[in-house]
Amino acid sequence: MVSDSVISALQAASRLDPDNADLHLHLADLLFQAGRAAEALAEARQVLFTQPDRLEALRLAAWAAEEAGDPQAAARYHRLNDALTGVIQGAAPLPAPMPTPVLAEADPTPEPPDARWDLQTPRVTLADVAGMTEVKRRLDLALISPLRNPELLKMYGAALGGGLLLYGPPGCGKTFIARAVAGELNARFLAVGLSDVLDMYMGQSERNLSEVFALARRNAPCVLFFDEIDALGRRRSQMRHSAANVVGQLLSELDGAKASNEGVFVLAATNSPWDVDPALRRPGRFDRTLLVLPPDAAARLALLQSQLRSRPHEGLDLSALVQQTEGFSGADLTYLVSSATELAMEEAIASGQVRPVRQADFVRALREVRPSTAAWFESARNVAQFANQDGTYDELLGYFRNQSGRNESGRGRGR
Incomplete structure (x- = not known):
């Protein structure tokens, strides 16, 4: 947002x-x-x-x-x-x-779209995702290429099924990536949050879930995206009976028990994959995971350039800013540029003359803006080290090992 x-x-x-x-x-x-x-x-x-x-x-x-x-x-x-x-x-x-189906074009009085749900046609693709080369490679391998080559799947006797779970620290672009996947596939995009599903009246939450899957099926091809899936699909042992029924309904819809999910590609995002009910992680459901980390140096440079493109600026050392913002999420970088811009604007308003954003503004802003990902990594480290018996978090554990190796190398050079 x-x-x-x-x-x-x-x-x-x-x-x-x-x-x-x-x-x-x-x-x-x-x-x-x-x-x-x-x-x-x-x-x-x-x-x-x-x-x-x-x-x-x-x-x-x-x-x-x-x-x-x-x-x-x-x-x-x-x-x-x-x-x-x-x-x-x-x-x-x-x-x-997406082209409108022929039958819909021929209908002189088409039914109005369901105003309750925000069904979109994204205009972004993975090319609009700055950096994150490994994430895009994994997405292409796990989802996009198979969908574009259905005949190849048949030759190998394979079938594309199940959903994809994006996880990582908040503010690193999981929702934007899901939207870009829909754009890449020329599919509709339907984002569903916790407040869209849960209802105080008995049975209404389950009906809401059924309704959103039905809408996605009617508008296939469609990317159905569940944000904060850990809140909706929390471990049932930690939930009341009525809330656990929602998880059961979600499992039924994912399995296509009442209707085929052909053309519906289900993605979900979470900051806490360890809180997701294990049943949602079984084959045919969210059986693949993808770690979305804070942007790397190349991505941070691209994000800074993008944020500054339409703002007056001069004398900026972007290389230095990239080095000083390691661990910043995409949201953190946006906030940093906004903070530096506000400092320049404050002076411009006082003087009545527009002046560009300068390096000194970023120096001041960096005293206040800190990466918001540190707390997440502390929690995730414990999970990766002590709760990774099935290898679910091997990718996360590899990240921590690489970081540890880099820190050791840096200390060695310091000696």
Whole structure:
């Protein structure tokens, strides 16, 4: 979720520098991500007023107009974008939502989408995930390549089944990765949180789970993503009877006991995989795990560059910042850049003149901003060392060993 404070800071900066098209475009993108489509459209139009051939602004204006309920404006922006990019008239703009099934197109009065659930068509792919080369390689091997090569699966007598569990410290991009997987597969994306399922009335939580799986099946191909699965699928020995029934319903839906899950790809994320009910980890369910760690040096550099792209800055030593932010999550880095930007804005507001973000702003911000992942690693270390009998956390244990080896090497050089 995009921070409101970041948006407010950028709005203040855009008022001070109204001719900065890159700043307006960045603000429009963040507003769109935050679900504020009408405001995003206004910012995109501000860019198009001075740069009518700016492709990024045209695409963003089209998407924002669609979300804001103005299909005619969206169509105009799509046509302009197509004309500038040479797209054949009638072809879908790039990137485009999934093609609508023929039957739905032929129906003059299609049923409105279920307003309760946030069914999306992601416009991001794994190419938009900064760094994290090993995570993307594992995703491609475990999920994406098999889905793109079904004939190869048949040749080897293999079948793609079960779900994928993403785990790691908070703020490292697990939800964004799941969304990017949906974009990579050109599938719909349905994110489900704890509050979407649990209900105070007897039996309603189970019905909610059944409903969300049914919606995903109707909109296949669909990536069904459960965030904080440890809260929804906690060990039943630790839960009351009514809550344990929810886990039982989830197991039934994952097994496809009442309906086929063909075309439904189930991903889940958790910060505490050791709290997930063991039954959810059996074959055919969440039987594969993927560790999502804080961004490495290359990813931190890419994230810093991305965050700074539309902000005025000068004289920054990004290499030094990358070294000083080891262990920072993606959310930590975003907060760091926002904090440094706010320091520059504070001075700009006081003086009435826009000034760029400088290295000194980051030096000050780093005195306050610390990596939020330390507590998670302390808990995870105990699990990896003393509760890894079945090898579930071998990848995590390997990470700790590598870190220990690096620390030993560093101490040796210090001598």
